[in-house]
Amino acid sequence: MRRFIIRRVLQSILLIWAVMSLTFLLINIAPGGPDAILAQNPKLTKDQIAAIRESYGLNKPLYEQYIVWMGRIVTFDFGRSYTNPFPAVQRVFERVPNTAELGLASYLIGMLGIPIGIYAARHRGKFGDNFIRVVTVIGSCMPVWWISLMVIFILAATLRWFPQGEGQGGVLPWFVNLIIPAALLSTGTLISFTRFVRAETLEVLSQDYVRTANAKGLAAGQVNRWHVFRNSLIPVVTLLGYLLPTLVSGAIITEQIFQWPGMGRLFYQSAVSRDMPVLLCILYISTILTVLGTLLADIGYGLVDPRVRYD
Numbered sequence: 001m002r003r004f005i006i007r008r009v010l011q012s013i014l015l016i017w018a019v020m021s022l023t024f025l026l027i028n029i030a031p032g033g034p035d036a037i038l039a040q041n042p043k044l045t046k047d048q049i050a051a052i053r054e055s056y057g058l059n060k061p062l063y064e065q066y067i068v069w070m071g072r073i074v075t076f077d078f079g080r081s082y083t084n085p086f087p088a089v090q091r092v093f094e095r096v097p098n099t100a101e102l103g104l105a106s107y108l109i110g111m112l113g114i115p116i117g118i119y120a121a122r123h124r125g126k127f128g129d130n131f132i133r134v135v136t137v138i139g140s141c142m143p144v145w146w147i148s149l150m151v152i153f154i155l156a157a158t159l160r161w162f163p164q165g166e167g168q169g170g171v172l173p174w175f176v177n178l179i180i181p182a183a184l185l186s187t188g189t190l191i192s193f194t195r196f197v198r199a200e201t202l203e204v205l206s207q208d209y210v211r212t213a214n215a216k217g218l219a220a221g222q223v224n225r226w227h228v229f230r231n232s233l234i235p236v237v238t239l240l241g242y243l244l245p246t247l248v249s250g251a252i253i254t255e256q257i258f259q260w261p262g263m264g265r266l267f268y269q270s271a272v273s274r275d276m277p278v279l280l281c282i283l284y285i286s287t288i289l290t291v292l293g294t295l296l297a298d299i300g301y302g303l304v305d306p307r308v309r310y311d
Contacts, residue, residue: 008298012291017070019287020280024069027276028062056080069280078281083270088277092263092285099251099262105182106189113193114236118229120194121201132198136191148184148257155180181258185251193236200232207231237300 044052053059056079057068072078078088120129204210205228213223251264259265263282270278 005295005299008295012295015291016284016287020073020284021066021070023280023283023287024066027280028065056082073280073284076281076284078277078284081278082275083273084275088275088281091278092266092281095261095263095266098260099255099264102178102182102185102251102255102260102262105178106186109183110186110189110193113190114197116190117194117197118201118224118232120198121205122224124202129198132194136194139187139191144184144187145253145257147187148181148254151180151184152257177258177260181254181260185254197232197236201228204228204231237297 050059057065060068076089080086081088081091084091116132120132123129210223210228251260251262252268253264254260255262255264256268263285266278267282269275270282
């Protein structure tokens with residue numbers, strides 16, 4: 001296990017370097033360049049734009065910018081924001097707690113798909129299973145942004161549940177501002193968990209060792225706990241690992257629609273304003289989360305399935 005982790009960490013470092021190098025290249029060769037927002041400001045003269053470009057190092061050749069930039073991101077130094085006098089990493093880290101709060105809430109709600117999937121598999125062909133299958137199919141066909149807009153329309157325009165203005169406390173504003181966006185953000189996770197766990201549980205229930213355990217007279221709870229549930233967790237471990245980067249990428253639309261002050265909304269605002277230091281910082285964090293998620297998923301295989309060997 002130790003050699004496997006060391007090998008995967010080294011591979012992950014190379015992967016992060018490759019992804020960030022490609023991202024840096026694509027952003028800098030995109031039409032308009034990373035400093036296009038400066039040229040669109042009518043209040044800036046050509047001399048002022050040239051001075052700003054020099055202060056940001058944009059007047060240097062691309063390969064020099066790349067070398068300097070790669071040396072700085074090791075210490076999470078992405079320079080100053082183009083639209084804000086503060087460092088880019090400071091602007092991003094100010095949003096991390098909000099995104100983590102929303103992501104954690106969506107994770108907890110999405111985890112409900114595990115017992116739902118097990119219930120559907122244990123009651124295959126009955127009303128509960130059929131109802132769950134219909135709901136998950138319909139939910140998977142409906143985009144989250146459309147559902148979010150419909151929820152906002154119903155709650156704000158029809159029921160008028162959304163709090164007006166700032167500084168309002170109480171359970172209802174907290175419920176609307178956090179739980180509802182988190183529930184909508186977790187829609188894909190909840191559906192994926194339900195369908196994967198149901199399919200895997202049905203496969204496990206047909207295995208010989210489960211039939212043998214039932215034939216020996218073991219209680220249903222023991223069979224489910226020691227034979228069915230643990231072996232059904234393998235696809236869930238995979239999903240948990242790959243869902244880690246969705247704390248940022250998956251929250252972009254949800255945070256923008258609900259005006260949630262997180263990293264996803266900051267990413268959208270930075271893309272619109274061409275704030276490249278902030279964009280690259282968020283992409284760097286997303287890349288690390290993606291690589292870390294796959295590593296945790298691989299390690300989780302061995303913890304869930306003792307048949308997995310890494311050496």
